[in-house]
């Protein structure tokens with residue numbers, strides 16, 4: 106395949122640029138700087154065989170994501186990378202991430218009150234705090250060094266989303282296994298079904314149980330509200346919604362946390378700034394999501410003959426929105442590659458934009474904020490235990506980020522309200 | 526300043542309610558934005574403006 110981009114935009118078929126953490130651990134593949142300047146809307150061949158338009162500028166990415174009428178989500182978010190994904194397969198019952206319009210809104214509105222309302226989040230905060238404090242306590246008990254990704258970020262986000270939905274921590278393997286199938290780029294349809302089936306069976310049972318004996322969790326309330334929806338939600342749909350929350354809800358956030366802390370510790374001045382002024386934490390969380398969110402890019406399909414950034418795009422064409430490239434567009438964010446804990450990140454696209462914008466964003470923000478606040482307060486001496494060049498990055502998954510974040514420290518302070 | 530909400534477009538992200546909780550809420554049963562204060566006082570202009578811009582689905586707008 107021809108890799109040259111120095112001909113007029115879009116006249117050649119480029120291989121889809123993939124993340125290159127070895128050369129660029131905190132940003133998109135370096136070739137995007139050139140694409141944004143010279144070929145902002147260009148034809149690419151994807152590893153799955155799909156041919157699509159790759160869109161790399163902030164303004165264009167935002168326009169496409171913001172217009173669900175011209176650009177449908179029907180193909181599926183990551184069909185450009187996943188062997189098991191087929192953009193033309195029929196939409197399954199409850200597969201709302203590929204729906205548009207009122208049919209789609211029905212799902213978002215059923216889940217919204219459980220995952221995005223200020224009241225719900227206020228109740229979730231103490232749960233997340235307890236989980237974070239417990240995990241930091243476990244790090245203290247085991248002593249340094251540790252892997253901030255597997256020993257901290259994954260357990261914290263797993264317990265948080267499980268607690269929200271109503272799945273006990275002991276049953277986490279079910280959704281961890283499903284997620285490794287869903288987000289792996291080599292799983293085929295058969296393997297995917299095998300990875301997801303045990304979770305679905307478990308959730309069917311749980312839906313039935315919560316209908317008879319409701320508890321104080323999202324699943325019970327979604328089951329209770331299901332008959333009054335228009336039309337009422339089926340058990341298959343309830344299972345689909347809770348499965349998506351669990352599967353999409355832990356590694357996304359854990360990876361953002363691990364990646365973000367890696368970047369902060371790699372830039373000790375920024376870490377010190379945060380430690381000295383924890384009021385910067387919520388802004389830092391946005392900055393982390395701006396830098397790392399959406400690394401795999403997401404796919405849409407044109408519903409009409411139209412154009413993107415002046416380039417004609419035909420009805421039925423696939424379009425890949427390079428979110429991370431958009432968030433590194435100097436037209437939108439000055440000195441975009443720099444991690445700045447005090448940056449104005451308003452309008453970043455790390456959670457996407459438009460009607461399909463991340464539906465877990467408020468819980469992700471909450472978890473990242475609580476975790477980062479606790480780390481800077483309780484483990485101020487936190488630092489990397491290996492050079493950045495030795496930190497391995499995940500391969501073969503659409504959740505782009507470090508595979509391990511080796512850290513060490515001098516002392517861990519007690520949790521608030523805990524004796525020394 | 527008057528707040529307008531085209532609720533038909535709402536996708537329940539909660540961003541408005543979390544940015545300006547005095548002015549917006551998220552319906553507990555239907556997951557749709559509720560405008561609590563239609564004409565918020567001028568000193569809330571900045572916060573309300575941010576909440577309006579935070580909506581990914583173009584539900585909210587401000588009229589003078």
Ligand code: HEM
Pocket residue numbers: 178182201202203266349350351353354355357358361394397398399403404428454455456457458460461462463464465466468469
């Ligand atoms: C920092 C962490 C996270 C990042 C960076 C992130 C990023 C994204 C992005 C970029 C999209 C847009 C996809 C599109 O437009 O097609 C998205 C959608 C989605 N996210 Fe997240 N996400 C995160 C955390 C979460 C969590 C915690 C959950 C679940 C509780 C979640 C569940 C989803 C779901 C279900 C969708 C599809 C929404 C739809 O199509 O309606 N995400 N996310």
